[in-house]
Amino acid sequence: MWGNYKMKKILLMLLFATFLFGGAILAATGGDQAKDDEYDEDEYGPADPIIWVKPVKSVVFEHKIHTMEAGLDCDSCHDDLFEMEAGVAEENDDFTMESLYDGGYCGSCHDGDTAFAxxxxxxxCHIGVRGHTRLVGEEEMPSH
Amino acid sequence: MKINDLEQLESEDITTLPSTERRTFLKMGLAVTGMYLSGTVLSLTTAGRVNAANVVPESGEYPYNPHYSMVMREHLCIDCERCKEACTKTNHVPSHGFRTTILEKRRSLGGDAYETIFVPVLCNHCNRPPCVRVCPTTATWKDEKTGIVVMEPSRCIGCKTCMAACPYNARYFKEETRAVDKCNFCLDTRLSKGETTTACAEACPADVRVFGNLADPDSRVFQLLHSPGTTVWVLRPETGAMPNVFYINS
Structure with a gap:
């Protein structure tokens, strides 16, 4: 009778321990997943895409693809090829495809060897007016 | 008529038909069947002119001179829509319609990867234009010299049959003029004023749109379409309209 009670108690504790342990494992893996999904802006740059509208509408740049996925550092591009501040490059007169072909801006890597030419x-990269509208919204469309 | 009277009448079924009458009827049936059958048999043989590979007419077989056409170097289009802006400005196109526009396709590259393809479209100035054929008031026709499909707004009654007939959705109803409007390769706004190219082709920063005279072997359109190893395609070739806007990827 007493032994039965003791056994029950042990079983109960075992069950409790299993729950606790399992919960801990789940929490740990869940935490790991959250860490993978979490994009660290301090480490990889802004999460939002950079959208250039000059000289043509529109060109998109994703920091995530280049830093987190391709493994580039911030100083791979900043501040030699691009200023940190958004929108500075497109104010330059030489922000053209011609410059890229000569190894400037994106062309520094996108030369056919390091990355696609x-x-x-x-x-x-060129998402066009349609892609721009999808990302930014209708109000940015030119009225014609 | 009473049922008794009806029973007195001569039967009208085939048993009372004279055999000659039956034979002629049978002959007619055979003739009709034969006509259709021979048509089917004929259609099995190769028809040279309806060959999908030959979307570009043979050299020297261009109905017009200048035979205006446009070549789209499709993979270079980035949908900046400067062509649309230039067209709108040059030809006073309202915001509710278009003479040219850019379509967008997405092609799977396997896995999660996709490729975007922009397709510039405009009137194809077909050699056999369905829109011209259906117009009840001859408000639209092939220009005899250039082959451009032109519109005379004052003759248009706005029935929109041409819009339904066009396989390329290249026509729209312009509320402002109460007439159908469409691309005319800038014939009135530019070509007739001595310009050699359309507004859209001039505005394109990526050199996607190449406009010119296909009947001239020295023209760039001719050179592009006749360079070795080039795949040339047109939109909706199955309609048999023989369009004059060609697409290449080189």
Missing amino acids: SDTRCTA
């Missing part, structure tokens, strides 16, 4: 796969 600037004169190929146009729509990988």
Whole structure:
């Protein structure tokens, strides 16, 4: 009778321990997943895409693809190729495809060796007016 | 008529038909069947002119001179829409319509990767234009010299049959003029004033749109379409309209 009670108690504790341990494991893995999903802006740059509208509408740049996925550091591009401040490059007169072909700006890597050449796969970066509207919204559309 | 009277009448079924009458009827049936059958048999043989590979007419077989056409170097289009802006400005296109526009396609590259393809479209100035054929008031026709499909707004009654007939959605109803409007390769706004190219082609920063005279072997359109190893395609070739806007990827 007494032994039965003791056994029950042990079983109960075992069950409790299993729950606790399992919960801990789940919490740990869940935490890990959250860490993977969490994009660290301090480490990888702004989460929002950079959108250039000059000289043509529109070109998109994703920090995530270049830093987190391709493994580039901030100083791979900043501040030699691009100013940290958004929108500075597109005010330059030489922010053109011609400069890219000469190894300037994106062309520094997008030369066909390090990354796909600037004169190929146009729509990988050029999202056009349609893509711009999708990202930014209708109000940015030119009225014509 | 009473049921008794009806029973007195001569039967009208085939048993009372004279055999000659039956034979002629049978002959007619065979003739009709034969006509259709022969058509089907004929359609199995190769028809040279309806070959999908030959979307570009053979050299020397251009109905017009200048035979205006446009070549789209499709993969270079980035949808900046400067062509649209230039067209709108040059030809006073209202915001509710378009003479040219850019379509967007997405092609799977396997996995999660996709590629965007922008497709510039405009009137194809077909050699056999369905829109011209259906117009009840001859408000639209092929220009005899250039082959451009032109519109005379004052003759248009706005029935929109041409809009329904066009396989390319290249026409819209312009409220301002109460007439259908469409691309005319800038014939009235530029070509007739001595310009050699359309507003859209001039505005394109990526050199996607190449406009010119296909009947001239020295023209860039001719060179692009006739360079070795180039795949040339047109939109909706199955309609048989023989469009004059060609697409290449080189």
